[in-house]
Amino acid sequence: MSLIDCRSLCKDYQRGGEVVHVLDHLDLSIERGSYTALMGPSGSGKTTLLNLLAGIDRASSGKLLVDGTDLAQLDRNQLAGWRSRHVGYVFQLYNLVPVLSAYENVELPLLLHDLTAAERHRRVVEALESVDLADRHAHLPRQLSGGQEQRVAIARALVTQPALLLADEPTGDLDRTNADAVMDLFGRLHAQRGQTIVMVTHDDSIASRAERTVRLEKGRLATMEAAR
Amino acid sequence: MTMLPLEYSLRGLTRGRGRTLLALAGSLVAGALIATASAFLGGMEAALGSTASPSRVIVMGAGSEESLERSEIGARVPGILSASVQGIRRTAGMEHVSAETHVALPIMVEGAEAASDNGLVRGIGPAALLVHPVVRLTGGRWPERGASEIIAGASALRRLGIDPSTALGSRIVLAGAPLTIVGTMQAPGSTVDGEWWMPLEDITTLMRRETISCVIVDLDRATIGDVQAFTLSRLDLELAVLAERDYYASLLAFFAPVRVLVAVVATLMALAAALGGASALAAAFSERVRENAVLETLGYPRHAVILDVLLQCTIVAVSGAAVGGLLARWLFGGMLVEFSMGTFVLQFDARATLLAVVTGFIVAIIAAFLSTWRWIGLPTPEALRTT
Numbered sequence: 164m165s166l167i168d169c170r171s172l173c174k175d176y177q178r179g180g181e182v183v184h185v186l187d188h189l190d191l192s193i194e195r196g197s198y199t200a201l202m203g204p205s206g207s208g209k210t211t212l213l214n215l216l217a218g219i220d221r222a223s224s225g226k227l228l229v230d231g232t233d234l235a236q237l238d239r240n241q242l243a244g245w246r247s248r249h250v251g252y253v254f255q256l257y258n259l260v261p262v263l264s265a266y267e268n269v270e271l272p273l274l275l276h277d278l279t280a281a282e283r284h285r286r287v288v289e290a291l292e293s294v295d296l297a298d299r300h301a302h303l304p305r306q307l308s309g310g311q312e313q314r315v316a317i318a319r320a321l322v323t324q325p326a327l328l329l330a331d332e333p334t335g336d337l338d339r340t341n342a343d344a345v346m347d348l349f350g351r352l353h354a355q356r357g358q359t360i361v362m363v364t365h366d367d368s369i370a371s372r373a374e375r376t377v378r379l380e381k382g383r384l385a386t387m388e389a390a391r
Numbered sequence: 392m393t394m395l396p397l398e399y400s401l402r403g404l405t406r407g408r409g410r411t412l413l414a415l416a417g418s419l420v421a422g423a424l425i426a427t428a429s430a431f432l433g434g435m436e437a438a439l440g441s442t443a444s445p446s447r448v449i450v451m452g453a454g455s456e457e458s459l460e461r462s463e464i465g466a467r468v469p470g471i472l473s474a475s476v477q478g479i480r481r482t483a484g485m486e487h488v489s490a491e492t493h494v495a496l497p498i499m500v501e502g503a504e505a506a507s508d509n510g511l512v513r514g515i516g517p518a519a520l521l522v523h524p525v526v527r528l529t530g531g532r533w534p535e536r537g538a539s540e541i542i543a544g545a546s547a548l549r550r551l552g553i554d555p556s557t558a559l560g561s562r563i564v565l566a567g568a569p570l571t572i573v574g575t576m577q578a579p580g581s582t583v584d585g586e587w588w589m590p591l592e593d594i595t596t597l598m599r600r601e602t603i604s605c606v607i608v609d610l611d612r613a614t615i616g617d618v619q620a621f622t623l624s625r626l627d628l629e630l631a632v633l634a635e636r637d638y639y640a641s642l643l644a645f646f647a648p649v650r651v652l653v654a655v656v657a658t659l660m661a662l663a664a665a666l667g668g669a670s671a672l673a674a675a676f677s678e679r680v681r682e683n684a685v686l687e688t689l690g691y692p693r694h695a696v697i698l699d700v701l702l703q704c705t706i707v708a709v710s711g712a713a714v715g716g717l718l719a720r721w722l723f724g725g726m727l728v729e730f731s732m733g734t735f736v737l738q739f740d741a742r743a744t745l746l747a748v749v750t751g752f753i754v755a756i757i758a759a760f761l762s763t764w765r766w767i768g769l770p771t772p773e774a775l776r777t778t
Contacts, residue, residue, distance in 0.1 A: 260686075
């Protein structure tokens with residue numbers, strides 16, 4: 164069953180007097196519980212696709228259904244609300260709030276949900292444990308290594324138990340050891356929880372951790388391969 | 392409504408402390424300026440407003456309605472007026488009819504002639520306290536006729552550098568004549584507090600004049616129409632009558648340009664300080680374009696992020712402006728301001744504090760607008776890419 168269904172999806176930008184077709188009638192389905200790597204050269208439209216899936220950008224035309232919701236029908240605030248319930252987003256540069264501790268950063272998206280303080284606490288503790296940072300609750304981002312920061316960001320993305328985890332080059336700013344640790348974590352989440360993951364990467368070895376790799380070229384689907 | 396926790400907002404202010412302090416300082420200066428301007432205008436309005444009473448009228452020389460100091464009427468007018476108008480208020484057999492002379496004269500402490508000041512001197516008779524009930528003799532006694540004696544309001548004494556509590560017995564020189572202060576009076580918030588009072592006959596002699604300035608009459612059953620009928624029936628006396636309230640209202644209108652100037656200058660200076668504070672805040676917050684976009688990506692609606700920024704700006708700007716208002720009150724509260732009608736005290740009341748706080752809130756709104764407009768104008772993917 165498809166969690167994501169793109170039909171003839173287009174995204175155009177105006178650059179000067181020229182129209183750039185970043186996504187050009189893209190058709191793509193992503194199954195619930197799958198683990199997909201999005202690859203392609205710079206400008207191929209992979210980050211744009213990820214942003215469209217997250218509802219932080221809007222398609223110029225075409226149809227995009229995520230978990231049964233037609234995102235084109237939602238306004239900006241409705242999209243924010245929808246995102247808080249359905250999507251976890253992991254950024255390349257972590258984007259933790261610098262004045263909040265690891266615990267508070269993870270708790271941030273939960274504050275949008277109607278939960279008791281005890282339930283919130285349980286979920287934050289669980290999320291931090293799942294990324295092996297149970298002993299770093301009180302640490303501020305500046306007191307953490309890059310890998311630890313990214314794991315806090317992943318805990319933040321997972322804490323709302325979203326249907327879809329989106330990651331934009333999650334290892335792009337990490338050394339090999341930390342990148343492997345993050346990829347191990349993604350693999351574990353997918354294997355143990357059946358988490359649907361869509362991840363943008365430039366790195367073939369990172370992409371090989373996914374179940375399948377979708378390659379985009381000039382805004383179109385070039386190839387779709389199962390993992391080796 | 393979805394909001395970020397207040398504690399997080401407060402912690403957000405600890406970032407860029409230099410800019411936060413700069414914003415605090417700008418708001419403080421703006422709040423202090425606005426509160427001081429309000430205290431100035433409020434003090435002037437209160438002084439002129441509390442001096443007037445709805446039941447009192449002033450009979451003065453025709454054509455001198457704008458200034459009692461220019462008015463001259465015959466010394467026999469009070470007697471003729473008493474006999475002609477029925478229904479004047481009476482206490483213990485004495486009619487509330489006060490013959491007065493108002494003059495502005497150079498005044499100085501004896502032995503310190505270099506430090507002269509202009510004081511408003513009122514020549515009064517026994518009925519003066521009946522028509523000026525706001526005045527209280529707080530020390531000493533009433534001045535005796537022909538004894539070179541004078542009494543003074545607390546503000547008048549302070550302006551001349553004399554402590555009201557030790558003023559009795561002090562000697563001053565008025566228009567070259569040495570006088571002894573035998574009494575002190577208070578009329579809080581009234582122009583009378585800044586005046587010098589001496590017997591009518593003594594000021595008449597000192598000024599070598601045969602006329603008085605005006606008659607102040609407190610009406611009981613009589614109306615201003617009755618007094619007007621009197622002045623019209625005695626055209627030979629060349630009199631005009633004004634309700635005391637109208638006279639002081641016209642004075643307030645006369646000072647309108649000064650008040651407008653004070654308000655405009657203070658507002659412009661406050662605006663400069665406010666914009667300085669607002670731009671410091673905006674600079675601190677505009678670095679958070681990506682953070683705002685991250686919050687939006689996490690699911691926070693835009694209005695929640697904007698409200699958070701506004702809340703942080705409000706905490707800084709309103710607290711700065713309120714402290715500015717209180718600081719101005721501490722520095723300038725009770726300060727006397729001289730004007731041609733005497734003196735008034737800067738009035739740091741609830742309005743001054745409220746205006747300081749409102750100024751802070753305006754700074755906060757400007758800062759929040761400047762802080763968020765760049766983020767609002769950017770699509771979220773672009774905002775996420777900003778550094």
